[in-house]
Amino acid sequence: MSQKHTTPHSGLPDDSRRRFLNKVAFTGLAGAGISFGLAACKDDTAASAVAATTAHADTSGAHGGDYSVAPGQLDTYYMFSSAGHAGDVRVFGLPSGREFKRIPVFNIDCMIGWGITNESKAIIGTNPDGSLKYHTGDTHHLHPSYTDGTYDGRYLFVNDKLNCRLARVRLDTMECDKITQLPNIQGFHGTFPDKRDPVDPAINRSTRVFCGAEFSIPLPNVGVGIEDEAKYRSLFSCVDVESMEVRWQVLIDGNCELVASSYDGKLAATTQYNTEMGAKYEDMMSAEWDSCLFFNIARIEQAVRDGKFKTYGDSKVPVVDGTQAANADPKTALTCYVPVPKNPHGVNISPDGKYYACAGKLSPSASLIAHEKVLQWFDGNLKEPREAVVAEPEIGLGPLHTAFDGRGNAYTTLFLDSQIVKWSIDGAIKSYQGDKSVTVVVDRLDVHYQPGHGFTSMGETRDCDGKFLVSDNKFSKDRFLPVGPLHPETSQLIDISGEKMKLVHDNPVSSEPHDSIIIRRDIIKPKQIYELDQFPNAVRGPQESGVFRDGNKVTVKLVSQAPAFSLREFKLRKGDEVTIVLTNLDKIEDLTHGFAIERYNINFIVNPQETKSVTFKADKAGVFWCYCTHFCHALHMEMRSRMIVEA
Amino acid sequence: MSQKHTTPHSGLPDDSRRRFLNKVAFTGLAGAGISFGLAACKDDTAASAVAATTAHADTSGAHGGDYSVAPGQLDTYYMFSSAGHAGDVRVFGLPSGREFKRIPVFNIDCMIGWGITNESKAIIGTNPDGSLKYHTGDTHHLHPSYTDGTYDGRYLFVNDKLNCRLARVRLDTMECDKITQLPNIQGFHGTFPDKRDPVDPAINRSTRVFCGAEFSIPLPNVGVGIEDEAKYRSLFSCVDVESMEVRWQVLIDGNCELVASSYDGKLAATTQYNTEMGAKYEDMMSAEWDSCLFFNIARIEQAVRDGKFKTYGDSKVPVVDGTQAANADPKTALTCYVPVPKNPHGVNISPDGKYYACAGKLSPSASLIAHEKVLQWFDGNLKEPREAVVAEPEIGLGPLHTAFDGRGNAYTTLFLDSQIVKWSIDGAIKSYQGDKSVTVVVDRLDVHYQPGHGFTSMGETRDCDGKFLVSDNKFSKDRFLPVGPLHPETSQLIDISGEKMKLVHDNPVSSEPHDSIIIRRDIIKPKQIYELDQFPNAVRGPQESGVFRDGNKVTVKLVSQAPAFSLREFKLRKGDEVTIVLTNLDKIEDLTHGFAIERYNINFIVNPQETKSVTFKADKAGVFWCYCTHFCHALHMEMRSRMIVEA
Structure with missing residues (x-):
């Protein structure tokens, strides 16, 4: 499917740095025993900025900020974090960084009795003999429900990549109340609720959760046809917020990585790092171009209503066809594949709803895709999906996720450079249009070390307030007292209220928060006593x-x-x-x-x-x-x- | 057995406050739906000091202390905490309060694979079908191994009250490497390693771990003789540090609560709140006097060598007789029951090795027992065990655990008063001797709320440095952003380097740390990479x-x-x-x-x-x-x- 993506496209930035990345990425495979990910720390060429500079590490409050939370004082924000293969959800306070609670979800918690009581077993699911069906999980992405484009304090949704489940956490009790297993998929990764209905303007709240499958498998996966990798497929799934039933799935080319949803309810998006549909490492990164894939929600649901679906194996879930071959006509297409440089990871929508930022992972660039232009393509008014890309600034090595401050700036984590790069959205668009006078990158801050997700206070809502960014870093190395071979990760709080980013403090986090969100405290209304x-x-x-x-x-x-x-x-x-x-x-x-x-x-x-x-x-x-x-x-x-x- | 304890003894402080405690303690049982524990917060008579005063809550460093740990800077101390019914051990840094690691022990940790890998299953123990024998635990007390009266960085020992196991954690890898189940007991609670051999001066390190059983049971416990509560018994156990085999057990009157060990290796001590050997609530607190029970280690081991023991059921562990009836002659006694006011909880030895402080729980006093006097009793040179008590200051309501600063002061947690009370050891002794001019209580600090254990930096070693005290409080109530019906507890860091205690900060801790220790960072030598x-x-x-x-x-x-x-x-x-x-x-x-x-x-x-x-x-x-x-x-x-x- 991805033939055309292997041809460089106009607007592609100079790819000399990307070629460098290809070269060193393979080094890890050569058996030298040196990891590229960390070798970068010692490679002057690639990552001179990774040195543990403390240039910004002053905590005296240069922006007038007082970050201390005195005894008896309350934090200003909640931070909710997925906990990776620990299987739980964590609740922190900001700016203190204090951890208030771990909400057991896919794990067993013998303090609470999660996985022990009959009530929790019924939520998790049991075998015929009453034992738990699963007691492991791998939570990556968590996002709360929305009303009117901002958090409404009802629910939090979190994925399990390991056993392909979506869990719902009530935000009043901060307890998991539902877990649903998704059929026909493996590697359930990206997760995002919608923000309103694509058709009915009265439904201005989340009613769907979108779920991306990263790994392709034979369909049905019953032990036959297992040799022919070319027939392996991934699906994009939609789960109902209230019933937690799987509403529908979409068969796609390539795979799903991160997921985003539009503010108008019309589109969902997922990055695709394996448009090659390779089963082996080097296949997955062979193409120079992959995609950001958009789903037209109203059309998909009409197709389901029209009976234009099939089912696989024992599953009753309707699966519509979202492959490129079946969606050649934009005016009826369910999906739109927008080419972006190879192996993109994150996709995040700006709080004004206008742009999706895809970060390139193996490209030193971020791609900015205009929401309106994707809609134009679905209307037949844009020639090529690639024309929906309105900027592609070169920002640094290993860009993964982008956050926003609501003042026109984007903040992208650079895994290899171990930095947060702050760049101007308008500047990037003007530069892409040929204006050489604009400054695109306006600030850089070293983080310690190798950031994954970066996210800002209320940054994934219309109420984005531009006060704090947290960088959840994958390696802490020497930042904390040593505790044996297993290190914590580092969560760094950064003040972004001024022109320059300012590092406030380092917090160790037990492996392994992937994604987090920062919510103003007034939005959450916890229940303190049951009835x-x-x-x-x-x-x-x-x-x-x-x-x-x-x-x-x-x-x-x-x-x-x-x-x-x-x-x-x-x-x-x-x-x-x-x-x-x-x-x-x-x-x-x-x-x-x-x-x-x-x-x-x-x-x-x-x-x-x-x-x-x-x-x-x-x-x-x-x-x-x-x-x-x-x-x-x-x-x-x-x-x-x-x-x-x-x- | 405890007849003589019901008679008030000379030196007993005025018991008017204690009578008050008896009265209100029963209120909770009256079905009024109001808990005494928390009702105390609202009771002007009992606990006026519990109001959330922030008088000491200034963090500006009145003692010249700088408590901040800037990004990239390392903490000065490790703090290791038991995690209660969460079943794990936690590692924090001080003064930051940051949590670096949770070491899975009795729980399942699906991130690490603890309880999933063959290696961890072999340590935890499995049923014949390969499933885990237990995946719950209730860790209360944890103490590291000693050499020369201070921590040597080898091991940490932690109890499981729920399934009666002792676990060993290696301090180089910070991983559990052995778990031993104790026979013939239930409610394994107090835990402390010895500090040197009682006989061989060359063995100046920990070679034994002492374990107290809180609940009495029929022996053997096989479903017969279950009606006659008077025949239920508790045992005190000794486990070998290296082999982790149970060396011996001692049959006792009453039960075991907390455990302490002497610096000279000669004695182990345990508090006893149920000398009545009652099976019901009101029986357990009927006697006005309970005991601090001392074990003569050398004599016990000689008795085992002499074959003076029995065994119960399938267990091969030698059990010697430590009941009062069998130990009437001090010169051959294995045990010494020192009467202390009713329902004592904590017992802690001062860093100079001279005194054991027992805190009274239902008495507003602490009892100070002189180590030398207990040895005198075993030598036949002290008439009554009670004469080993050299002070019994009235310090406040609900005293539980006592810590030390190495400068002659003791710090006792007051559960009901929600305070730390600082008192002078010399002052208390002089006052007990009749000197009315001395000041015993020298400072009080409100904590929030209801402290359990309090412990000082290096405070349970000869290297006690008197810098910090941490109060692990059982209720946080309003101290943090609300997170639903389940609240975290509060761990408060207090600077004790000056005359007045000074509250530094509040840290939330997930339920439920019971005991912790604070170790200077240079003592721990973690291994970062395996071989x-x-x-x-x-x-x-x-x-x-x-x-x-x-x-x-x-x-x-x-x-x-x-x-x-x-x-x-x-x-x-x-x-x-x-x-x-x-x-x-x-x-x-x-x-x-x-x-x-x-x-x-x-x-x-x-x-x-x-x-x-x-x-x-x-x-x-x-x-x-x-x-x-x-x-x-x-x-x-x-x-x-x-x-x-x-x-």
């Missing part, structure tokens, strides 16, 4: 507690009220299938209890007014103390019950 | 990689070298039992790779020069992409292999 009625199985008072037997199935109901459980003991018989239901009757904020059973590998917590349950087999006879694991009271240590299992 | 030879199953180069079949058992050997795995694909048959062995040949510090298999619920990382393996059943046919999960290189996304499972 008893939210839980159909709530035990409403000590009078309802007791041991209820039905053959060898036993339900033990109890309540917690500091510093005691309502049952001081409960008797079982060896071999019983036991379900414990525990309601925390305490109503005071922050008064959480835990419930652990000695040697029975069971622990979970109940927050104020919450109910949870666990089911297990009483397979060991004896006395087993149950105790409160979550400090609650001066007599917390004495807060116990006894499980007596008769032989 | 290939450490791993018997290392794959030494691409030439050794391949697929090795033996019937349906298949071993897949491969190496990683950024940005590629040595096998681009490997073929299996559905139903194969597959073991993947992966060696990371990259030698550059911080260059970690991950290995995940799509939809197969497998992920783990390999640090530089490390080898790991996983075993699983190839139960799904098709093409499954394996990919690097730990960012390594500009072409990290392209770093993949293909697992082809033929139907």
Whole structure:
């Protein structure tokens, strides 16, 4: 499919630096044992700027900023981060950088009981024997729901690249409430909700989540046709925000990398680093050009309504055809493939909704694609998709992701240069149009080291405020006290309110935040105490507690009220299938209890007014103390019950 | 057993405040739905000082301290924290408060592959079917190994209260390398290594770890004799530092709470809150007096050598008799029960080795016990154990743990008063002797809220430097941006270098650090890169990689070298039992790779020069992409292999 992309296009910047990249990128494969990624740190030619300069490292507040958060004072922003292969979502405060919470999603959290309680198992999904179907995950991208082009504090969506799932986190409780597995794909990577409906102007909020599949596979993937790599395919998926059902999928050429959505609801976009559809490393980077691929949402949904889809294997999800061959006529096309320099990674839309910035990864450039021009192409009013590119500034080595300040500047992370480069959008457009007098790159700041995502406060909304940028860097090397062979990564807070970027502080982050978003604190309205009625199985008072037997199935109901459980003991018989239901009757904020059973590998917590349950087999006879694991009271240590299992 | 403890003893402070505590402690049980623990915050009588005063909250460095750690600068201290029912160990830097690492121990960590790799499963322990025996844990106390009375940077030991295990963490790699389950006990709580041998002066380092069991159970605990609570017993255990085998156990009256060890190696101590040996809440707090129990290590080990022990059930561990009835003669006694006011919690030895401070929990006092006097009792030269108490200052409500500054001051956390109280050891002794002119309490600082452990920099060693104290508080309530019903706890850094304590900053900590230690950074010598030879199953180069079949058992050997795995694909048959062995040949510090298999619920990382393996059943046919999960290189996304499972 990508033949035409291998031909350099007018407007392409000088590719001498890119040729350099090709050369050194292969060095890593030569078996020299030296990684290119880090070798760059020691390569004067490629990355002289990577030295650990502290030129900007003064924290005295040159811009008048006071970044300290004194004891008892609250942070100004929330930062939510995906946690990579740790499988959770993290919640930080800015500007302090303090971590407030880890929200378990795809992992097991034995403190909370996530993956242990019946309620969490039902969300995660189980095998027929009741064991968890998965307890690993790889979260890369997380984005909250929108209303009117800004965050509405309802939901956060996060991907699992490892087992192909999309999870939803409620922002009031900051707990995961739904997980959906996507069929027909592998390597689910880019994730972004829409911002409004493409057709109905009354629907000015997120109702869809777009999901890109990075890895191509045989369809269906059942162990036949596995040799012919040319037939492997990737799909782009759409999940319903409320039901979390998969609405539809699109068969495409190439693969999906990052995902963006337009402010008018009309388009979704994904970068494609493997338009070659190669299965091997060097194939994936052989073409000089790849694509930023756009999806016309209204047309796709009309095609589904018109029955123009197929399904694969056991999946009932409608799959429409978004390949180039099937979409030659722009006026009916579901997809538009815009050529950009090789192996692009990030795609980010500017807060005014006008431009998508694709960063080139193996090209030292960013490509700016005009939203209106892509719409023109779909209307048949633009000759070539490539004409939608309105700027392609050369900004540095290894550009990945671009953030915005709402004042006309873009900030792109440079993985190889270990820098943030600040560039003018207008300047880049004018320069692309031939104006040699404009300054495109207006500032550079060293970061430590090798940044992945960079993102600004409210920067992916119409409320972009241009105050802070965080650079989530992939290597910390010598920035923190050493803690063994596994290093943390570095999250650096940068003040972007002035002309020059200013490094505020370094925070270590456990592997491995990929993407984060920064939200003004007033948008989030957390719920501090549950309501008893939210839980159909709530035990409403000590009078309802007791041991209820039905053959060898036993339900033990109890309540917690500091510093005691309502049952001081409960008797079982060896071999019983036991379900414990525990309601925390305490109503005071922050008064959480835990419930652990000695040697029975069971622990979970109940927050104020919450109910949870666990089911297990009483397979060991004896006395087993149950105790409160979550400090609650001066007599917390004495807060116990006894499980007596008769032989 | 505790008859004599119910009689007030000379030297007992006025108990009017304690009677108040008895009254309100029961209020929580009355079903009013109001927790005493937190109700105290709103009770003018009990805890007027709990208001969120910020009197000391200025961070400008009144003591000339500069607490900021600028970008690129290193912290001065490591802080290691137990993580409660999260089951891991955390590593922080001070004074910044930044978290560098979480070391998985009793939990599953799907980022590292802890609980997933064969190597980690062998450490954690498995069922006959290969599944993990436990994947929960409740870590409370962690203490490093000693040489010459100070930390030697070798090991860290941490308990699991939930499944009764002791884990050892290597301080060079900061990874857990051994886990031992303790027999015959439940509620393994207090944990402390010894500091030298009680007999052999040449052994000036830790060779034993002492472990206290909090919950009493029938012995053996097999489902018979479960009704007679009076026969339930607790044991005190000793584990060998090197072999991690259980050396011996001691049968005791009452239970074990916190544990301390003497600098001369002669004694171990544990507090006892349930000398009543009650199974119910109100029984556990009925006696006015409980104990601090001392163990004579040399005598216990001689008794074991002399064959004066029994064993229980399947366990081969020798158990000596440390009950009061069996140890009436001090000159041969293995144990000494020193009466202290009711329900003591913490016990901490002063850095000069002279005093144990027990804090009273339900008494507003701390008891100071002289080490020499306990030795005198064992020599028959002290009439009553209670005479070993040399001070018992009234310091405030809910005292739990005491730390030291090496300048003669003690710092006790007051759970109910939400304060740190600084008191003079000499002053307290003189006051106890009747000198009314001395000032015992020299400073108080509000903390937020309800502190558990408090600990000072190097404070549990002879190198105690009196610079910082950290208060790990159980409730954060309003100190941070709200994150839903589950709140973080608060870890507050306090400068204790001056006369007045000074609050430096608040750090949120995810539930729930119980105990921590602060170590000077020069003591820790982390290893940044493994050696290939450490791993018997290392794959030494691409030439050794391949697929090795033996019937349906298949071993897949491969190496990683950024940005590629040595096998681009490997073929299996559905139903194969597959073991993947992966060696990371990259030698550059911080260059970690991950290995995940799509939809197969497998992920783990390999640090530089490390080898790991996983075993699983190839139960799904098709093409499954394996990919690097730990960012390594500009072409990290392209770093993949293909697992082809033929139907």
